[in-house]
Structures are given as C-alpha cells and as structure tokens.
Amino acid sequence: EAGVTQSPTHLIKTRGQQATLRCSPISGHTSVYWYQQALGLGLQFLLWYDEGEERNRGNFPPRFSGRQFPNYSSELNVNALELEDSALYLCASSRHRGAGQETQYFGPGTRLLVL
C-alpha cells in the first residue's frame, strides 16, 4: 500500500510570492490534514479537509488556504510569502472524518524556504 505522498520535496520562493504544495493521501483515506513544522515552533495544525470540505482550521492567517479534490488529494496554498513561512509542511491522511481514533499517517513533507 502506497503511503502519503507530497510534492515537491523542496521549494524555494522569495518574499511576496505564492507557494503551492500538493498531497496525495493513502488510497481509501478521505481526510487530509496539513501541519507546519517550523524551527523553534514545533508542529502546528494548519487545516483539515474531508470529503472536499474544510472541517477545521488552525491559528494561521487567511493567506494560508487550500482545497481538496474529488480524488481526495489536496493542495495547500500560501500567498504573500513571508520569511517566517519557511518550514517543513507535513500532510497526513486518515480514514473517515478525522475521528480521533483514526490514525493520521504522515507524508515526508515539503520543505519551503522563503528568501
């Protein structure tokens, strides 16, 4: 069974640009989660999508947005990039609607560097 995949593995942007990160969940999983792992800030919950809808959102500004496609893959968009957006962005997927007992399986991450 293929795991969660993310692309690209690395992304370099400059301040003010937009970044698009992609995630493909494990087959059969309908929920996708995004987390930010920034140096010194730990792992922070960003977004949760299930069945194409945003179900929950962390404490991030609106320039962090995303969507989930009919095949359950997901895209995270970060507009007007700032230096502090440099981080490892992790995507996870789970079965069903993110019920707490459903294990979240993580991808390898996309490392975003903003110059």
Add this chain to the structure above:
Amino acid sequence: AQSVTQLDSQVPVFEEAPVELRCNYSSSVSVYLFWYVQYPNQGLQLLLKYLSGSTLVESINGFEAEFNKSQTSFHLRKPSVHISDTAEYFCAVSPSRGGGTSYGKLTFGQGTILTVHP
C-alpha cells in the same frame, strides 16, 4: 483545548541502556494519545497509540507507553535502546469526541531528541 508538554528536549543515552521519554497533557475532554517518531529529514511515523482498554501499549520495535489518567501522563519507555533509535519523538493527543475547535487535529508536544551513543 488540549496542550502537551514533553519534559525533556534532549535525552542522551548509551546503547543498550533503558530510556524514558516523558509526556504530560492537559485537556478538558477525554483524549486519545499517540507517540510519533521522526528520523532525520523524514516525516512522522506512528510508534504507538492509546485509544482505550489496557493502559499499557506496545510497539513492534520494543517501545511501550503507559497511560496514567490521574497524572495525565503518557510516558514512553524502552528497556534497551539501539543506535537506530536515534530520532526525535513527539507525543500527541486528539479529542475523543467530535465538535469544538480541536476536532480532527493532533496537538503535539515540542518533541524530544533521543540520541543513542555507542
């Protein structure tokens, strides 16, 4: 809301020695508990989880964790570590009931870097 505190940011230990990584949590609702491991330049891998039932849970590679409700702790232990256990370990919780701002998300501790020396 939930919060997780991992009491040690770094734990150095010699190979074949026992190790304990400490985790305490705070929550106004009942939670599920998880330990994830992150090897250098990789994503997170689930190590073990507590959902219900026996308070002692084990992983396939020799780690175990015990849920202590009264002390709100979920410490991770291994009786004899190996060089390959060198990694960062994250304790996480999620609410066991739906609804609210915490629904669906994992709240992580700051991580503990375990370094196993030969």
